[in-house]
Every structure is written in structure tokens, then in C-alpha cells.
Amino acid sequence: MFAVLIWLARIAAVGGVSLITVAVIARVSGAYTLGGFSSGTILLGGMAAVLLACLGYVTALAERR
Numbered sequence: 001m002f003a004v005l006i007w008l009a010r011i012a013a014v015g016g017v018s019l020i021t022v023a024v025i026a027r028v029s030g031a032y033t034l035g036g037f038s039s040g041t042i043l044l045g046g047m048a049a050v051l052l053a054c055l056g057y058v059t060a061l062a063e064r065r
Contacts, residue, residue: 002060009056016049 023043026034034042 002063005056005060005063009053009060012049012056013053016046016051016053019043019046019049022046 019042022034023039023046026032026042027039032039
């Protein structure tokens with residue numbers, strides 16, 4: 001279970017940082033929408049993914065023996 005939690009956390013972290021990067025680059029370049037979504041919504045999704053990654057890591061640490 002420990003390995004599964006760590007890998008899920010890593011995948012969520014990479015996805016979250018990628019979404020945050022896309023949202024910031026879009027906003028700086030002047031595009032306020034991407035694919036029908038506001039860049040703020042994409043940023044919020046990235047932040048949620050990073051939070052999920054943090055919770056996965058904390059849960060993995062709690063499961064460790």
C-alpha cells in the first residue's frame with residue numbers, strides 16, 4: 001500500500017505542477033481562457049492536484065512501519 005500511495009502522490013504532483021505551469025503561462029501571455037475553461041479554474045485544478053499529492057504523501061508516511 002505504501003508504494004501505491006507514493007506513486008499516486010507523485011503522479012498527482014507532476015500533473016498538478018503541470019496544470020499550474022500551463023495556467024500561469026496562459027495568464028501571463030494574456031489568454032484568460034483555455035479550451036473553454038478560465039485560466040483561474042485550471043490553476044485551481046492544479047492546486048487541488050498538488051493538495052492531493054501532499055495528502056498522499058502524508059498518508060504514506062502514516063502507513064509506514
